[in-house]
Amino acid sequence: MNFLRFLFGCFKIITKGGRVYYSSLFFLLVLIVWGGLGYLDQLQNGLIMTNMRDSVSWGFYIGNFTFLVGVAAAAVMLVIPAYIYDWKPIKEIVIFGEILAICAVIMCLCFIVVDIGNPLRFWHMLPFVGTMNFPYSILSWDFFVLFAYFLLNIVVVTHLLYKQFFKKHYNKSIILPLVLLSIPAAIAIHTVTAFLYNALPARPYWNSALLAPRFLTTAFCSGPAVLILLFQVLRKTTKFEIKDEAIFTIAELMVYAMFIYLFFTISEFFKEFYSNTEHIVYWDYLLWGAEKNKEIAIYSWASIIMGTSAFILFLIPKTRKNLLTLNIGAVLIYFSVYLEKGITLIIPGFTPDTLGQYFFYVPSETEIRTAAMIFSGGALLFTFISKIAIAILFEGFSIDSLEKKAITELKNKPVAL
């Protein structure tokens, strides 16, 4: 009964809001429908609706998957500095970080599902009901760590919110170890995802030991960038309190991450271009394109320029400690990492293919629509869960408030018989 009332209360919360809220919901729904109809085409006709072919057999979907693993991982890694620096709203930081992680993991799984040829056979890779190729296939590892990470986050978030809803103290002896465990788990999901590409000798572009470290540094740039913006919105619209200093500290940590990322990238470039082996063809395609085909080069330069500008904005104390330039930097680094993971990491790995043949891939309309469906679905989910969390944490949505309301409603209601 209580639980039903809780659900009903949640439903009320997510359906109530201002004009901005309704119009953004409407916008997301339109995107979901538009994208979903595109995905329907793919379901009916097969992956031929994408621009992927035998030469470039993974594309935009897998790129987005990789990017979102990073977002999922980094949102939680922010817990480390929150502990070390003892920021005041640590519980809130954990909750919003983990809500972001939950939504990102769900989006990851969606991108895998839309990418595979027979999504209904997904159960074949599960243990017991199917024949999971564990421990040989890194994909089975990835599935395992992503699932564990998802469970971990969902347990922590629901426990914290649920206890708060019933005005009880959360169980610290359970939650603290779980939160601490979610930190290495966050590192694990991104490392394993990097290993997915890393140890394929067939693809020299990915076959570098720096791939996993680079993944972690980019994640440490893109995940906190989302949270910096989110915290400012929350601070403005709710009772959530976070000091400017905490935000600037996050930014400072991001500078370190960006610097290491830049350093790793320069190391890779140096190694490839100075040694100038036959493997240079992938890097040439990445930066200069091949003959007239420069589509990917445009994205890689956009990513490089945005990333470098963000690094400069974050590096100079004056612009780092100015919320306007800080936010511009956060947006720039987010999109820089998005282009890097979404496009320029996967596609040059396949161009040229293993037999030296060039197939020039750019996402098709179906791929873009399907991705739009997943991203807006994820954003919608994140909005709903956050709204409930905000209500519980800051707006006094609790068992008491429900009971009070029920009583007043009962009093005011004319007896209808």
Next chain:
Amino acid sequence: MNPISQSMQKEEKSNSRREFLKKLPVLAVGAAALGGCSPEEIEEYFQQNFKTLSKEEKDEIVKNLEKKYSEKYGKEFTVSDSPATEGILFGYALDLSRCIGCRKCVYACVEENNQSRDPQVHWIQVLQMEKKKGIDLVHADVHYNPEKVPEEGHFYMPVQCQQCRNPQCVSVCPTKATWQDEDGIVVVDYNWCIGCRYCMAACPYGARHFNWGEPNIPDEEINPITHYLGNRPRTKGVVEKCTFCIQRVREGKYPACVEICPTGSRKFGNLLDPDSEIRYILENKRVLVFKEELNTQPKFYYFFGV
């Protein structure tokens, strides 16, 4: 099984509801999956990994498939599930000095192995290379199209599944839908493959091909003599590859590409038989394997016969 078959019956009953469902992208997965499912298809959906099945179960599946294909293509079909024979390890050798790049092997393979004509799937890729550059993939071309082959100043290198002893494609498969049989042939269970294409990313030889759309083969061109793990008709969304013509070689015949080759560049045999032609080549010619630095240890050798 029950909830699915029940909802399926409901779907069949109410057409208007079905139309409604089709419009909802969220439910589209279910609708597309259940629309027009027969009990056989549902049974097929719950079929386990072929490698884990007993002989009886395999025979039953194969019999059902024969019936299904015969009805679909209007021809008497045989689907074999013959296992590997002990004491046989298949090996292949290709004479680079004799190959003229005529691509007869490519099309013989397409016909024998029921590869889709549109979208086009080719298990064999022939690379045209410049003589002065040697084996150099970056300057190789699969789309060469002259009046006459061989072209001046060029040589040809056909590439197909190298049947590695150490196959990366098998290790990465998350579902064990592909494996190396005892006679060394790497096969795919098309009913178990989920179509994630990890194997295609892992294969250094571009030997694996995906059915991006529904495969199309004219009824009169279909080859009805098939093997479960080989040339039986595939569906969209699964990976396929060269199996050394498993349906032929397990019956003691040569692969189609060996038989068709007009220059005799292609040699095939049992690596464990000291008197086989393949062993003669290993013994008396100097062979090389493609991308030996990757340690995939192919059972497909290239050599220079003349």
